[in-house]
Amino acid sequence: MNTKPTAARAWPVADVFLTARPTRMCGCRRWRRLRRSRWRCGMKLPFLNRMPDAEESGQRVRSARTTAFVSGVFSLWVGASLVWNSLQLRVANPLDSVQLAQLKKNLEQQPGDESLKLQIRKLDYQLRREFSGRRKMNVNGSYLLLAGLLALLASLKVIENHRRQLPMPQPAARDPEGERGRARLAVSGLSGVLGLLVVWGCLADRPLSGEGAGASGGSDAKASYATADEMKKEWPRFLGPGGAGLSAYTNVPQSWNGKTGQGIVWKAQIPLPGHNSPVVWKESVYVTGATATKREVYCFDTGSGKLRWKGEVKGISGSPTKPPAVMEDTGFAAPTCATDGERVYAIFANGDFAAFSPDGKLLWGKALGIPEVNYGYASSLVTWENLVFVLMDQGYPDEGKSFLRAIDGESGKTVWEKSRPVASSWTTPAVIEVKGKPQLITCSDPWVIAYDPKSGAEVWKAQILSGEIAPSTAFAGGQRADPLLFFIEPYSRVVAVKADGSGDVTHTHVAWEAFDGIPDICTPVTNGELLFLLNTPGSLTCYEANTGKKVWEKELAMDFKSSPCIAGGKLYMLSVSGKMIVVTAGRQFKKLGESELGEECTATPAFLDGRIYLRGEKNLYCIGS
CATH class of the missing domain: 1.20.120 (Four Helix Bundle (Hemerythrin (Met), subunit A))
Structure with a gap:
């Protein structure tokens, strides 16, 4: 039988291209299989083995x-x-x-x-x-x-x-x-x-954003903020030095008459409305004013009342075009400005935040966005060393919208920012010193939280508040080794908390609580021995700071929205009608004086050396001899 030798199977080239040609859908494994099979089928496919020249x-x-x-x-x-x-x-x-x-x-x-x-x-x-x-x-x-x-x-x-x-290798000509x-x-x-x-x-x-800004780094570098001792002699923020409502001076006047002009050194009209309080630094008094479309910072001369300069906050990148919805009692300029001695800082209801030089030059501005706060934004600014703190408590605790931001005063750069698990509030932070270390105290619903002002690290917290929190923190050292902080749950209670804890101190550091005469707007004030509470209808209540024992209570029969302050051992309270009530800051109620301004007032006065600076509905007043 005739047989033919078996020849290698010849695969049609077309079959190879149709069945095994590499495409985007062809995997690497299939491609390698095809490369190996080219020798088995006796074919040479140059496209499978192309070598670069x-x-x-x-x-x-x-x-x-x-x-x-x-x-x-x-x-x-x-x-x-x-x-x-x-x-x-x-x-x-x-x-x-x-x-x-x-x-x-x-x-x-x-x-x-x-x-x-x-x-x-x-x-x-x-x-x-x-x-x-x-x-x-x-x-x-x-x-x-x-x-x-x-x-x-x-x-x-x-x-x-x-x-x-x-x-x-192949010979190639030079190129x-x-x-x-x-x-x-x-x-x-x-x-x-x-x-x-x-x-x-x-x-x-470059240093980290905001760290050490303002000094040159040399041995003769000048710090870009005032010292703590300088702060104590001025009124650099809402409620004065440290936010305690305590004046360093004892020669503060206690009687005047706005109608006759007795005791009125000068009176100056403020161009735009605002419920913020005056801030005083050396020869300057700072207030702000705003409408739905305009925001301004004013600097008045302490000696003459002359308007030294007016700075408009405008042209800030990202500033909202639509004004926020605010209540008339809050307005567009409720937050009090603050100064570190080198600059003055102001913030408004739409979240526009700016810094001015002492001569009125706009240094920088930021748009922080419109806070989601009922009634309108009212938390005031606070300075500490080279930092400015902005508290934006908004929304509900579980929404994650609230934050606390530390900004370098000289550059305007953010140094740190912390998200806060709290609801809307209208409070102002306070920087206190506890056993030689600073703490930045904040309060809202439901947490009171203390931060390290340098880093923003949480020091301690206590879940003790609820409701719409407007009164800020009151602080007292008193006779205790562990200083006390006082917090207000509006219409409900006052809670004293020891400030030397760490972590969650809800169940360990509450010293006492009381339930009479609780304010809803006014921040309490203490001289270390006694704590004074003033509510809107005019109920004035005195407690022992260390124990919470009620000492006395007095009905003043008038409305109050400005917070009480202590100067020279006297308690000053300015009513909405513009009447100042002065009583002894002691264990017995004793009325020392009553003075009529003749203009409605909701701002808290500033108490300096022989002077009181009051903001009325339309005018700024200097009281003195």
Whole structure:
């Protein structure tokens, strides 16, 4: 039988293309199977095994080698810099500074030495600026190191693939134009790397947003904010120094007559309406005014009442075009402005926030958005060292809309921000000192929360309040080793909380609570021994600060919206009708005087050396001899 030798099966080329040609839908495994099968079917398919020509392959590998060398050197340099910078962080850490520790030790021996305090502040600023700058250098350097390593690995991968598929060498003529192009490419790559290094150096040299802003870093740098002692002599915020409602002066007048002009040093009209209170710093009195379309800051001269300057808050990027819905009792300018001695800060109902220089120049502005608050936004600003604190409690506790933000006063940059699990409030924070450490106290429904003003870290909290919280915190040291804070749950109770706790102190640090004469708007005031509560209908109640025992109660038979203050051992209360009631801040009710202004008042007065500054419905008054 005749047989034919078996020949290798010949697959039609068309069949191969129709059934196994690689497409976007063809997986890598199928493609490799096709490559292996080409020899089994006795066919050679050039498209499956295309090799780059020598010139193309050579140019690619030379570029990869250049990139690998540059990125390798760059990564080594950045890595070494990061190691060196990490070692320097230990030296720059303010907590480990021997010089700073020695200065603080000297201050303990000489607590009244103002020059020593200034040295400590300057050195602390320098150390914090260097420390924060090095921390930022580490962060930026880590990103650059990662980019350099990725470029190095990618280049090495290209070189490795080239070695696996190295074609037979072929003679090729020199291409001078191509060589010049590759040279230009290498120079461009090196220039890009150097540009990254310059950017990194610039970023590393800058401090973190807002930290230490305002000083030059030299030994003669001037701090960009007033000292604590300077603050005590002025009235820099709502309720005066620290927000305690206590004046440092004893010679405050207690009688005048607005109708006859007796005791009125001057009277000045305020261009736009507002329910905010006057702030006084040296020769300047600051108030704000606003309508639905206009917002202004005013500076009056303390001696003559002359309007020194008027600054309009406008042209702020992101400012809402539609005005917020507000109640007439709140208006568009309810928050009181604040000053750190170098700048004055103002915020309005639409969330526009701005800083002015002492001569009226607009330094910066921010649009924080319209707060979702019933009645209108009314939380006042607070300054501490170089920071300005903005409290925006809005919505409901579980919505996550409330926040507390710390802003550097000089630059306007955000230093830190904390989300708050609280509902809307109309309170103003207070910075107090507890056992030598500052605490930033806030209160709303349901939490009272204390923060570290420097970092925003939570110190302690207590779930003790409910309802619409408008009265702010009252503070007293009294005779106790653990100072007390007093919080108001409107119409319901006053709660005294010990301020030396940590974590959740709801069940451990409530000292006492009481239920008579509870205010809904007015913030309480205390002299450390006694706590005074004044509610809107005019019920004045006195409690022992340490025990919560009620000492006395008196009905004044008039309405009040401004908060009571203490000056020279006397309690001052300004009614809505413009009548000032002065009583002894003691264990027995004793009325000392009653003075009529002749104009309605809802703002809280400022009490200075021999003067009282009152804001009426339309005018600003200076009371004195």
